[in-house]
Amino acid sequence: GISQLLTSRFDLNDKYFGAKRFEFIHEAILSIEEKPIFGTGPGNFVYASKKYSSNPNFWSESSHNIFFDLLSENGILATIPFITLIILILIKAEKNLFYFLFVALLLNFQTDYTHRIYLFYFLLFVLLAMCYREDESNS
Numbered sequence: 001g002i003s004q005l006l007t008s009r010f011d012l013n014d015k016y017f018g019a020k021r022f023e024f025i026h027e028a029i030l031s032i033e034e035k036p037i038f039g040t041g042p043g044n045f046v047y048a049s050k051k052y053s054s055n056p057n058f059w060s061e062s063s064h065n066i067f068f069d070l071l072s073e074n075g076i077l078a079t080i081p082f083i084t085l086i087i088l089i090l091i092k093a094e095k096n097l098f099y100f101l102f103v104a105l106l107l108n109f110q111t112d113y114t115h116r117i118y119l120f121y122f123l124l125f126v127l128l129a130m131c132y133r134e135d136e137s138n139s
Contacts, residue, residue: 098130
């Protein structure tokens with residue numbers, strides 16, 4: 001029937017645990033190799049995915065990883081300050097509830113496209129601000 005037609009025509013019967021996330025990361029890596037400095041442009045991972053996909057009928061709008069998305073779309077020049085900020089926060093932050101929520105959300109952003117949802121991305125920075133404390137001994 002229709003189900004058989006769709007699964008054979010669009011290769012829909014290929015389901016596995018990783019949900020092709022390694023394929024998306026591979027596409028991101030190829031995109032980064034092609035345009036390492038400035039990337040493909042914000043929100044343009046979809047074009048890299050279509051270009052490098054091993055199946056022309058299967059592409060994604062995100063690599064499902066915030067760092068690979070940032071590298072492939074915005075390049076090294078945008079990714080280095082972002083990673084530096086994250087590392088600084090992880091080192092200097094007060095280890096409270098907001099810190100652990102920040103870490104949990106950041107971990108989620110490594111395996112899902114939820115960083116594309118602006119409210120979640122905004123929440124990451126709100127949590128970042130809530131857990132960060134300047135060293136008061138220097139003032």
